[in-house]
Amino acid sequence: MNIKGRFVTLRAVEEDDLEMLRDMMNDSDMEQYVVGWSFPVSKEQQHNWYINLLTDSKSKRFIIETKDDGAVGIVTLTDIDWKNRSANHGIKLANRKNRTKGIGTDAVMALMRYTFDELGLHRLDGAWFDDNVASKGLYTKCGWSVEGVRREYVFKGGQFKDLAIVGVLASDYYALIEKNHYWD
Template sequence: MLTGKLTRLRALEPTDAESLARWLDDPVVSHWMVNDYPMSLAQVVKRCEERPRNTYGNLVLCIESLREKRALGVIALIGAEPESGWAEMSIYIGEPDFRSGGYGTDALRVVCRYGFDQMRLHGIWLVVVSENAGARRVYEKVGFVEEGRQRQRFYRDGKWHDLVMMSLLADELID
């Protein structure tokens, strides 16, 4: 079990489908995400039921509050390859009441520690929209640094935004 001070990370279950559908339909959650087209609850349920098991190269976990045992969001390490020692990370907190208070930061630390200690990754990288200041602060709190920028690659709110690439090496994780 992957446990932090505030969160526990566990495999996604088909019973999480209703929460996932609600979160992905929430404009606050999806605002800075590259989204699929809208999905019905039935489509989300089917996706959860058919979801392949977690592997080294594709680890997708539900973030659960430790105290309330309530599903809060999703965190993933994807594209991991033993040859390169790198994986891409993504995260979102879907439950409005848990978007502050350190839950995202805690889950991020837990998954990074797991990636470095158990998966033997050398580094973890991510891409974030430059205007997503809240997410960037969380990433910086755990040690992610900006590596580069792709100019005007994300369209939202009637204008183009830069994408910022950030990364964290195993010895840079701030606990």
């Protein structure tokens, strides 16, 4: 089953996607926005990641596709807690030109609909660097709220950076789509 947005499709990760994903992981421009530590990823490491992905019941990762450009990124649910009905979420778009077209918004909205309507989860969690204007804009538009800030939490680019802790509840999502009629 593919997950449909207004104009994106979220689908399972296939072996054919590994090169695009590896290119994203090795993109130094993108790395500055990634929370955590990144190392160059080899083809073998990427393949091993894919093999582990196939059997991971606590993570779901989906390729973001558009009709015109094909695979353009990845959206994730990780650390799924089936008892407390929560998960962490992330997104990466492979090409800068795709970062202002509404692709991220549609992918996040589609993932939230799937998460809350199909999986029955209650909340999604995330984090971004406090100075990441693009992430703030995307997630605010999608109904997410900043729930706190971890001051000087991540060492990146030779300095400590604040990390915004964010989340969205199913009720936030339903209020948003009632207000903005996203799926009408």
